[in-house]
Amino acid sequence: MGAVDMAFIITLNNGNITSIKSIYPGQMAHPTAVPPPSLRAIGVKKWYLHDALWEKDTEKGAKLAQEIVEYNTGEKTDVVVIVTPEAVDAILARVGPVYVEGRGYVSGNSIDFLREEQKNGYTRGEAVKSLMKAILDSARDRGKYVDLLDEVVKQNAQGNIIVIPQTALVEFLTYTGFEKLIR
Template sequence: MKLKQKLAIILLLISATFIGYIDYEALTTSSSENIMKGDHSVLMLCVDPSEKRPGMGAVDMAFVIHTHDGHVVNTTPIYPGGMSHPTASPPQYLKENQGVNVLYLHDSLWDEDVEKGAKLAQEIVEYNTGYKTDAVVILNPDAVDALIQSIGPITINGQTYSNGSSIEFLRNEQYGGMSRGNAVEGMMKAIMNKSTDPANYSKLLQTGATEYTKGNIVVIPKDLFVKLLVSNGLGILI
C-alpha cells in the first residue's frame, strides 16, 4: 500500500476503534450511500483552536481524500485562504469586529454545532474547487500531538520530534519556506513511517480511539468508519 493510501486509511480507521460490537447487517446501505462502493471523496479538516471561537477552531488546512470502491486513489490539498461560501453569512462577531462580509472556509467551524460547520465547509470546498465530498474528518492539534507521543520520537525532514506543539512545529516549517500542505503531509508521513511496526500501529489505533472520545477527532457521518472496518475485513477491531 502506498504511503498516502496508508495515511488516509489510518485516519479513517482510528476513529472507529472505540465502538462496541455492531451487527454487519445493520451497516448495510444502498450503493449510493455506501462509501465503500463507487467513487467518493472525504474532506479532512485540520483545525487550530488557538483562534478563540465557540466551535472547534479555525480551519488551518484541508485535504480531499478521493476513493474508489473503498481504496484511496489520491489526496488533494486544499488551502483555505480566500475560499468563501456562495450564500452563507459570516458570524456577527466577524462582521462587527473584522468587517468580514462573507463566510470563509477558515471560519466555517465557528459555530458550536460541528455538523452544521462541517456541512458549510463541504459547501465551500465544492463551490470553490468542484469537489463534492461525502464525509468529513476533523482533527485538532491535541489529536496529532497525542498520536506522535504514542509512538515518538518521529523524524520529520531530518529533525527528531517527540512532543510539544505540533502546530508550532508546522509553523516553523513554514517559516523555513515550506508550504502549509507540504508541512502537514511531512508530519503525517513521519507518523506513517513509524506505523509500519505492528506495536506502533496498535498504539495509534488506541490513541485515535481515545482522542475521538475526547472530541479531538470528529467524524461525520458517525457510522462511516465502522462501515470501513467491516468492509475491509477488519471487524475484529470493533
C-alpha cells in the same frame, strides 16, 4: 473548534490513501451562506472556509466547510474529519517519534514543528503533509498501527478528532482494522 488553517481532500481506495490534495482556506467562501452575527460584527461579509467552524454547531460547520470546498474545487467529499493539534500531539506521543524526511525524528509539539518547517520555506500544506506522512509511515509497524487506531478512537471520544458522519469512523476502523490486522 476554531479556525480552519488547512484542509485536505484525501482519497481512499480499499482503506489505503491514494491521493492527498492540499486545500488552503485563503479566500474560499460559500456561494450563498451569510456569516453569523458574531462574524458580521467584526466585518466579515462572506462565510469563508477559515471561519466555517467558529460557531458552536460543529456538524453545521462541517457541512458548510464541505460545501465551500466543493464550490471552490469542484470536488465532492463524503466525510469530514476534524483533527485538533491536541489530537496530533497525542498521536505523536503514542506512536512517535516519527521520521520526517529531511528533518529526522520528530516528537512533541506539532504546532512548533509546523512553524519551524514554515520558517525553513515549507508551505503550511507541505509541513502538515510531511508530518501526516511520517505518522502514517510509522503505522506500517503492526504494533504502532494498533496504537494509532487506539489513539484515534480515544481522541475521537475526547472530542479532539471529530468525524462527520460519525458512522464513517466506525466503518473505516472496522474495515481497515480487521483487514490490516489479519494480514
